[in-house]
Amino acid sequence: MRIKSIKIGDYIAENNVFLAPMAGYTDYSFRNVALKTGYGLSFTELISAKGVYYKNKGTASLVYSKGNEDKTAVQIFGSEPYFMRYAIESEELKDFKIVDINMGCPVPKVYKNGEGSALLKDIKKSAEIVKECAKSDKIITVKIRTGLKKGDDIASEFAKMAEDNGAKLITIHGRTRDAYYSGEPDYKAIEKAKNGVKIPVIANGGIFSKSDADNMTERTGADGVMIARGSMFSPFIACDILGIDPPFTKKEFMINHLLSLIEMLGDRKSAVYFRKFVPYYFKGVDNIKDLKLKLLSSESGEETLRLINENT
Ligand SMILES: Cc1cc2nc3c(=O)[nH]c(=O)nc-3n(C[C@H](O)[C@H](O)[C@H](O)COP(=O)(O)O)c2cc1C
Known part of the structure; x- marks a missing residue:
């Protein structure tokens, strides 16, 4: 276009x-x-x-x-x-x-x-x-x-x-x-x-x-x-x-998003809120069943952050 x-x-x-x-x-x-x-x-x-x-x-x-x-x-x-x-x-x-x-x-x-x-x-x-x-x-x-x-x-x-x-x-x-x-x-x-x-x-x-x-x-x-x-x-x-280069990686995108959520909602609510983004962010990504399950059950924003940091 x-x-x-x-x-x-x-x-x-x-x-x-x-x-x-x-x-x-x-x-x-x-x-x-x-x-x-x-x-x-x-x-x-x-x-x-x-x-x-x-x-x-x-x-x-x-x-x-x-x-x-x-x-x-x-x-x-x-x-x-x-x-x-x-x-x-x-x-x-x-x-x-x-x-x-x-x-x-x-x-x-x-x-x-x-x-x-x-x-x-x-x-x-x-x-x-x-x-x-x-x-x-x-x-x-x-x-x-x-x-x-x-x-x-x-x-x-x-x-x-x-x-x-x-x-x-x-x-x-x-x-x-x-x-x-x-x-x-x-x-x-x-x-x-x-x-x-x-x-x-x-x-x-x-x-x-x-x-x-x-x-x-x-x-x-x-x-x-x-x-x-x-x-x-x-x-x-x-x-x-x-037609422009992405300014950061997808991992950084998610981390940025999550950090804002933690700041706005606090530790527990941010983790729960972030869960609904998981099916979107990880659609079509192979071999991450375990990670997805952990993200979908995480009760702590800091834990969600660690999971993304270490596994994506
Ligand atoms: C979860 C969700 C929430 C939405 N909330 C709004 C909204 O608040 N206001 C609005 O005008 N459209 C809303 N929409 C409609 C979208 O803005 C858009 O019109 C629709 O999803 C079609 O675009 P897409 O096929 O690119 O998803 C929402 C859509 C979804 C999936």
Whole structure:
């Protein structure tokens, strides 16, 4: 794919390879090390607008970005324009220039509240949300899916709606809600959306290698790509796509990640939290059954660190 900078309102992302929001994975500890591999922009996981309004204690750690604020967009979710705008203008989000609105989360607890992907059923309400959020002095972006169920294609309509109401970029996860995270992305839907708007369109879904990124941009004409699970399966996927040398080894990537986790969560919690990354970091690595078992049962961050140091 052609590497280029992306203009998002008056913000310029250095390149068009973005790190996706992933709840429970892309907190500061992961984003901080991943950003060093070259991504042009990263996103926090989805943060409840109402949670910000009601001073939910969890918000601070979710937006925590020490020194990376200029390369991090905060993603919020909700269904009421008032709460969304309140969150955007809150003290908690004051260090961030870009706020992304989640219109794609498939999880039932979010969907049932009319939030996340449920907004794809209601373009009028979605427009009101984008319009209200765009009245703030933040740069507003939107992340959608191609629809709710197989065969749907609302991407072009929503991209136009987002643009018309003040969004400066749209990311399209080329799958419907019922597909969750599996299946081929709908390249045609992304292409159609791209051709209907002037704002940059970022394509997402199923990009696990440089050739997937090439294929995605070739088939859709999208301005850039967003990588989610591929960032954990292949920690240097951004380097591959950008054509740059990895700044450190995979072992150093994991150690860096873990050290941040230990600092943020403490010894026991960091080990437990790190377990969910093991299937990603070690997928396809041969002869490490024992190591995997030890990492998956480790109760101490220091012990996890030792295991990685001595065995990888
Ligand atoms: C564990 C997990 C958590 C996710 N959390 C979010 C989220 O908070 N906000 C969001 O917009 N998308 C979220 N997503 C969706 C991803 O950003 C992305 O759209 C999706 O995984 C498709 O990309 P991929 O095929 O490269 O993984 C999540 C995906 C996964 C697997």
